[in-house]
Amino acid sequence: MANLDVNVGKLKKNAFRYSKVRGETASRIRIPGGVIDASSMSRVVEIAEKYGTGVINITNRQGIEIPGISLADMDKVNEEIQKIIDSLRINQTEKGKGYPSSGTRNVIACPGARLCPFGCYDTTAFAQKMENSIYPNDRHVKIAFTGCSNDCAKVRLADFGIIGMTEPQYDKDRCVACGACVNYCRRRSVGALELVNGKIVRDAAKCIGCGVCVVYCPTRAWTRSKEHYFRLVLLGRTGKKNPRLAEDFIKWADEESILKMVKNTYAYIEEYIDPDAVEHKEHIGYIVDRTGFEEFKKWLFDGVELGPKAEVNQRPYWGGRHYDRYGG
Amino acid sequence: MGYVMDRAGFAEVIAALLKDYRIFAPVRKKGAGRFTDVDAVIYDEIRDAGEIELELKSDYAPKEFLTPLSETLLYFTEDEVKESDFDERPVLLFGRSCDLHSLRRLDQIYLNNGPARDPFYERRRKAVRCVLIGCGHSYDNCFCVSMGSNRCDDGYVFSVDLIDDRIHSNVLDGSFIKFFSEVPGAEEKDVLPRFVTENDVKVEIPEEVPREIVRSGLWDEYTSRCINCGRCNFVCPTCTCYTMQDVFYSDNGRAGERRRVGASCMVDGYTDVAGGGQYRRKNGERMRFKVLHKISDFKKRFGYQMCVGCGRCDDICPEYISFSNIINKVNAASREVQA
Ligand code: SF4
Numbered sequence: 001m002a003n004l005d006v007n008v009g010k011l012k013k014n015a016f017r018y019s020k021v022r023g024e025t026a027s028r029i030r031i032p033g034g035v036i037d038a039s040s041m042s043r044v045v046e047i048a049e050k051y052g053t054g055v056i057n058i059t060n061r062q063g064i065e066i067p068g069i070s071l072a073d074m075d076k077v078n079e080e081i082q083k084i085i086d087s088l089r090i091n092q093t094e095k096g097k098g099y100p101s102s103g104t105r106n107v108i109a110c111p112g113a114r115l116c117p118f119g120c121y122d123t124t125a126f127a128q129k130m131e132n133s134i135y136p137n138d139r140h141v142k143i144a145f146t147g148c149s150n151d152c153a154k155v156r157l158a159d160f161g162i163i164g165m166t167e168p169q170y171d172k173d174r175c176v177a178c179g180a181c182v183n184y185c186r187r188r189s190v191g192a193l194e195l196v197n198g199k200i201v202r203d204a205a206k207c208i209g210c211g212v213c214v215v216y217c218p219t220r221a222w223t224r225s226k227e228h229y230f231r232l233v234l235l236g237r238t239g240k241k242n243p244r245l246a247e248d249f250i251k252w253a254d255e256e257s258i259l260k261m262v263k264n265t266y267a268y269i270e271e272y273i274d275p276d277a278v279e280h281k282e283h284i285g286y287i288v289d290r291t292g293f294e295e296f297k298k299w300l301f302d303g304v305e306l307g308p309k310a311e312v313n314q315r316p317y318w319g320g321r322h323y324d325r326y327g328g
Numbered sequence: 329m330g331y332v333m334d335r336a337g338f339a340e341v342i343a344a345l346l347k348d349y350r351i352f353a354p355v356r357k358k359g360a361g362r363f364t365d366v367d368a369v370i371y372d373e374i375r376d377a378g379e380i381e382l383e384l385k386s387d388y389a390p391k392e393f394l395t396p397l398s399e400t401l402l403y404f405t406e407d408e409v410k411e412s413d414f415d416e417r418p419v420l421l422f423g424r425s426c427d428l429h430s431l432r433r434l435d436q437i438y439l440n441n442g443p444a445r446d447p448f449y450e451r452r453r454k455a456v457r458c459v460l461i462g463c464g465h466s467y468d469n470c471f472c473v474s475m476g477s478n479r480c481d482d483g484y485v486f487s488v489d490l491i492d493d494r495i496h497s498n499v500l501d502g503s504f505i506k507f508f509s510e511v512p513g514a515e516e517k518d519v520l521p522r523f524v525t526e527n528d529v530k531v532e533i534p535e536e537v538p539r540e541i542v543r544s545g546l547w548d549e550y551t552s553r554c555i556n557c558g559r560c561n562f563v564c565p566t567c568t569c570y571t572m573q574d575v576f577y578s579d580n581g582r583a584g585e586r587r588r589v590g591a592s593c594m595v596d597g598y599t600d601v602a603g604g605g606q607y608r609r610k611n612g613e614r615m616r617f618k619v620l621h622k623i624s625d626f627k628k629r630f631g632y633q634m635c636v637g638c639g640r641c642d643d644i645c646p647e648y649i650s651f652s653n654i655i656n657k658v659n660a661a662s663r664e665v666q667a
């Protein structure tokens with residue numbers, strides 16, 4: 001292929017990969033919430049066979065990459081993926097032109113309450129709602145949803161990690177003191193329950209809202225709260241300078257506030273991103289390292305009214321190795 | 329005498345009954361299941377006909393009114409004892425055919441098992457009149473036909489069948505006719521409650537279970553499969569075991585209360601004895617005890633089967649252990665022994 005003249009920035013923004021194989025690219029399919037309908041999946045297969053090399057990459061962030069596509073075929077591939085984009089209800093600016101941006105990464109989710117017995121909410125639905133509220137956007141933001149404190153989605157590596165919680169409700173008149181909840185809370189969770197005078201006492205400060213007691217109670221003495229609650233953890237990251245786990249920010253947060261805080265983050269990034277950042281891309285965490293958390297918090301909370309149960313950790317402190325300061 | 333009416337008419341019947349009766353019926357509780365956004369059907373006192381779940385089989389049994397999961401029987405101080413208060417108003421207890429059959433088993437144990445009658449059970453039992461919920465079809469895991477509990481010809485004051493959004497009631501007790509006859513739009517008609525005559529699940533129980541079954545290898549797999557959670561017992565309309573809690577109030581160690589709480593032969597502690605002994609340590613042994621009690625030992629003593637075939641134990645077992653399947657395994661093994 002001679003004369004290849006491709007705008008690499010545009011290619012990346014259009015959700016194609018810059019490949020080490022000259023003249024080739026990979027098409028990146030967004031799958032918010034990790035659920036794709038079977039006919040879209042068949043279409044992926046068709047595209048991989050027609051334009052790619054007949055293989056499909058499953059990415060770390062629950063997306064799909066179809067590698068081995070010739071740069072010359074990008075327009076055709078964009079037309080072919082339109083049905084997938086429609087079917088997954090991805091916000092788009094122009095039909096037939098593929099994805100409008102790739103900076104804000106695929107929003108991921110563990111199977112959650114659709115499948116998993118421990119899931120405290122419909123992770124996929126919340127992930128799709130989040131996607132809908134923030135995409136398309138060029139800013140590099142990673143958001144991940146997990147159904148419970150097991151954190152199978154590894155949300156502590158994301159900028160925003162949303163962990164499902166339930167506030168267990170105790171009906172003492174249905175409790176027969178079998179001890180199952182005490183036993184399983186201790187063995188599978190944090191040990192927040194105790195049998196006192198034939199009834200259960202829950203240490204509310206220790207309880208992480210995992211719902212294990214509810215799953216194991218044989219009599220429905222423990223049930224889930226009507227409200228679905230969340231633990232919001234912030235600014236985890238991998239990478240070269242200072243990889244670290246996300247830290248707890250709000251316990252017992254609600255859905256609406258979380259949607260709003262994530263949305264607010266984009267305004268904060270626009271204000272404070274390093275204008276000289278390589279490829280205009282800077283992890284939020286590094287921006288916050290510069291402005292201080294107080295400033296970030298101010299922006300986050302703009303117009304947010306937390307519920308009465310919410311407990312805010314006003315000064316999270318992040319750890320991790322600082323290779324940029326002390327080397328490795 | 330039978331009546332057919334729309335839901336609004338039935339709501340009037342219930343509203344009128346609520347003036348004289350407390351009504352306990354299966355209620356679909358939103359989100360009360362083990363898992364997120366899964367409902368559970370549990371007995372509760374209702375205040376409105378709309379709360380009564382007429383379509384789903386209840387997850388938990390009507391025995392929860394007669395033998396509450398946890399009930400304070402008496403209060404004590406230094407040398408005085410006071411029985412707990414009890415609301416003496418008459419009670420209407422809704423139940424399906426198998427449930428109504430289960431009451432005979434409860435009565436057997438609490439009232440007619442030796443010389444003493446249990447007064448705390450009796451005060452509840454005396455208050456109860458039953459309302460039959462007809463079964464338009466068999467539910468998952470039901471085997472009432474095999475157990476002969478699929479029909480009830482008496483033992484209820486009126487029946488309720490929801491068919492095409494209309495309530496069909498057969499009023500057996502003449503004193504209840506007045507609640508139906510005055511409802512506007514209620515048609516007088518011959519009504520018979522619906523009963524199932526066939527279940528997908530069928531069991532065969534040997535006339536006499538041979539002693540050798542106790543040592544059969546068939547129980548072994550349950551030692552690892554069963555998690556001894558006791559759900560199968562807590563939902564069973566015929567399980568009657570309980571344990572006592574004498575509780576001393578912590579800020580005054582000389583006053584307290586005696587509670588009776590449900591117990592399960594599958595759960596740890598059931599066979600604990602002084603000195604740290606435990607008769608049935610393995611879950612397979614507990615399963616053997618439970619199954620043989622339900623289909624053999626009770627019958628040896630009282631002449632009829634304990635299990636009514638409601639299938640709730642199968643419905644609820646988190647480990648997919650099927651009680652009816654075990655019955656059939658016992659049957660096959662018994663034949664082998666006898667052959
Ligand atoms: S994080 Fe919780 S809900 Fe999600 S898959 Fe793991 S155990 Fe299930």
Ligand code: SF4
Binds near residue numbers: 168
């Ligand atoms: S929700 Fe989890 S941590 Fe809280 S009491 Fe129940 S099992 Fe323990």
Ligand code: SF4
Binds near residue numbers: 174176
């Ligand atoms: S598991 Fe349920 S019944 Fe058993 S002790 Fe806990 S709350 Fe009570």
Ligand code: SF4
Binds near residue numbers: 559646647648
């Ligand atoms: S048979 Fe099933 S329901 Fe019964 S104790 Fe075992 S695991 Fe629990």
Ligand code: SF4
Binds near residue numbers: 566567635638
């Ligand atoms: S043993 Fe199972 S099927 Fe038989 S009455 Fe009890 S719950 Fe119903």
